[in-house]
Structures are given as C-alpha cells and as structure tokens.
Amino acid sequence: HLQQTGPRPIILVGMMGAGKTTIGRQLARELKREFMDLDHELEARSGVRVSTIFEFEGEQGFRKRESAVLDICSRQSGIVLATGGGAILSEANRQIIKDRGIVVYLCATVDELYRRVARDRNRPLLQTADPRARIQELLQAREPLYEEVADIRFETGSAPVHHAVRHLLSQL
Ligand code: S3P
Numbered sequence: 001h002l003q004q005t006g007p008r009p010i011i012l013v014g015m016m017g018a019g020k021t022t023i024g025r026q027l028a029r030e031l032k033r034e035f036m037d038l039d040h041e042l043e044a045r046s047g048v049r050v051s052t053i054f055e056f057e058g059e060q061g062f063r064k065r066e067s068a069v070l071d072i073c074s075r076q077s078g079i080v081l082a083t084g085g086g087a088i089l090s091e092a093n094r095q096i097i098k099d100r101g102i103v104v105y106l107c108a109t110v111d112e113l114y115r116r117v118a119r120d121r122n123r124p125l126l127q128t129a130d131p132r133a134r135i136q137e138l139l140q141a142r143e144p145l146y147e148e149v150a151d152i153r154f155e156t157g158s159a160p161v162h163h164a165v166r167h168l169l170s171q172l
Pocket of ligand 1: 014020086122123125
C-alpha cells in the first residue's frame with residue numbers, strides 16, 4: 001500500500017449543488033493546494049461524461065468507477081478533493097473518506113440545492129419529472145451518511161463563496 005506522507009487531503013462531501021466544486025476550488029487556491037474533483041477525474045480517466053456512463057452502465061457501473069477513482073485520489077496528500085454527491089453511499093467509500101481525509105460536509109436546504117442544479121444536464125439522477133422531490137428524497141436518505149463521515153459541517157446558504165471559504169479556513 002502507498003503511504004500518505006504530507007498533510008491529509010481535505011475531502012468535501014455533500015449533495016449535488018451544495019457547492020463542493022466551487023468552494024473546494026477556492027479553498028484550494030487559498031491554501032495553495034491542488035484541487036481535484038472526483039467526477040472530473042472520472043471523466044478524464046474514462047474519456048466520457050458522467051451522464052454517458054450512467055446511460056451505458058447504469059448507476060451501478062458508475063459507482064464502481066467512482067469507488068476506484070476515490071481510492072486513487074484520496075491517497076494524494078495535500079489536495080482538496082471534491083467528491084460526487086453519492087460517493088458516501090458505500091460503506092467502503094465512507095471508510096476510505098474517514099480514514100484518509102479531513103472531511104467537510106457542505107449542507108444546504110432542498111430549495112437551495114434545487115435552485116443551484118435545476119438547469120444542469122449532466123446530473124442523470126435528476127432527469128426525472130420532479131427533480132425537487134428527488135433531491136428531497138436523496139437528501140433524506142443520505143444526510144446520516146454525510147454526518148457520519150464529517151469532521152466539519154458547514155451550511156452553504158446564499159452567502160458568497162468567499163465567506164464560506166473564510167469560515168472553513170478558520171475551522172481547518
Ligand atoms: C451524484 C452526484 C454527481 C455525480 C453523479 C451522481 C449523486 O456529482 O457524481 O451524477 O449521486 O449525488 P455532484 O455532487 O458533483 O453533482
């Protein structure tokens with residue numbers, strides 16, 4: 001097994017639309033760390049979009065790939081890593097996230113989440129008749145899992161990104 005030597009990665013978890021990528025990127029810049037986004041890494045490595053993976057391999061196929069990429073990325077010390085909203089679903093992934101990272105759970109209300117992802121086409125789980133209800137359902141099921149892995153919890157309301165980042169910097 002590869003051993004981590006430098007500082008533990010900061011791992012951001014939370015629902016789609018919680019701000020993991022936006023806040024994570026900014027946080028990394030402030031800390032002068034490298035930023036990685038799990039979905040982006042997965043797309044770069046497989047050469048296709050997340051939505052295409054869902055289309056051809058289903059959610060199960062996507063989760064397998066996601067776990068593999070999480071295992072690789074989370075070994076890198078000194079990074080800020082944004083995960084996909086469902087990365088905490090598997091027990092094995094949660095263990096990896098807890099063991100290797102300093103974990104930040106970004107939470108938001110259903111309305112706020114919905115507002116931020118309403119027009120996004122690359123989120124296959126929301127391609128349903130009632131995406132708002134879907135978000136509510138997913139949040140309800142996942143909330144305890146996010147809480148389980150979190151070291152720090154931060155509510156991303158309508159405050160600007162730099163406020164969130166400043167707050168997190170004071171907590172880390
Ligand atoms: C998912 C969230 C997405 C992406 C995939 C599944 C989820 O990532 O991994 O569409 O299960 O919540 P974001 O949280 O970055 O949108």
